[in-house]
Amino acid sequence: MTHYIAGLDEAGYGPWLGPMVIGFSAFEAPPGTSPSAPWDEVPALGRAGRREKGVISVADSKKLHRSGTGDLTRLEEAVLAFVTLEKGETPRSFRELVNHLTAGRSEYLEKYPWYRDQDLQLPYSVDSLELSGKTRKLARGLEAAQLQFQEIRAIPLEVLEFNSEVKARGGKGAVDAWAMGRFLHWLWNQDHRPSVEVWTDRLGGRERYGPLLYPLFPGCQFKILEQDKDSQSYRASRADGKNVEVHFRKECEDHSFCTALASMTAKYLRELHMVLLNRWWAEKIPELKPTAGYPQDARRFIAEVEEAREHLGIEKQILIRSR
Secondary structure (H helix, E strand, O other): OOEEEEEEEEEOOOOOOOOEEEEEEEEEEOOOOOOOHHHHHOOOEEOOOOOOOOOEEOOOHHHHOOOOOOOOHHHHHHHHHHHHHHHOOOOOEHHHHHHHHOOOOOHHHHHOOOOOOOOOEOOOOOOHHHHHHHHHHHHHHHHHOOOEEEEEEEEEEOHHHHHHHHHHHOOHHHHHHHHHHHHHHHHHOOOOOOEEEEEEEOOOOOOOOHHHHHHHOOOOEEEEEEEOOOEEEEEEEOOOOOEEEEEEEOOHHHOOHHHHHHHHHHHHHHHHHHHHHHHHHHHHOOOOOOOOOOHHHHHHHHHHHHHHHHHHOOOHHHOOOOO
């Protein structure tokens, strides 16, 4: 039976500015393959640590990148390498990347003046030749390990979209769960993927996910595989043999390669959004320092752009999150 391993994670849950992004990645692999297999079996891939020649690090994005540094190298080389494997070519711009990761749903960019008619050339931080060499080595390693990369995707929820969903669902935790649920429901409807296991971090420290998951899998038989303080696993199956298993683990990025890659994808896409936001405002206020969007510094940034924002007729609700 064809088997798939997938991972989900988010970035930007806490900031007041910029998008929250939910990332997703998936591999095809022989049944019984460990979710850590790419790390274990592909020499071109490593976990967090020193940057090594010819090796792409894949890990929890917080271990590879600190917001506000401006250097996206360690996030970028992994995300663009895997996008290149799927797409057949490296995205040449931010907009091309967004269009790929969102499956063509990039129209939200036009609602925001800092994205409208704006773009970034890619790669942003990585040397193109170095990236090409690492990508070729990665492709050979995956083939030798019988691991076939499937796709890498993201759902960016910029301020208007984020605020709308928070209002509709009652809180940002519910929005995070809803966005991840969109990927799970999509996997359930992929009939050519009869067996799927999905790995993700726990959502807000919850220990029970059945009521959240069951509605995502219409017509299923639903089973709790394990449900204790540290591990929660569930299986949805149907008569034709289709089954999806969902596994929640604390610090899942250390256990599941796909979850770590999803984390990096979400963080990289968010950081590129913030580059454009900061660049646009700096053109209006040259002395303005960039922000990563987290609450303490967001207060400073919001105060410093207030006069210009009012003068430009930009409403607060397209800049500042409600939660």
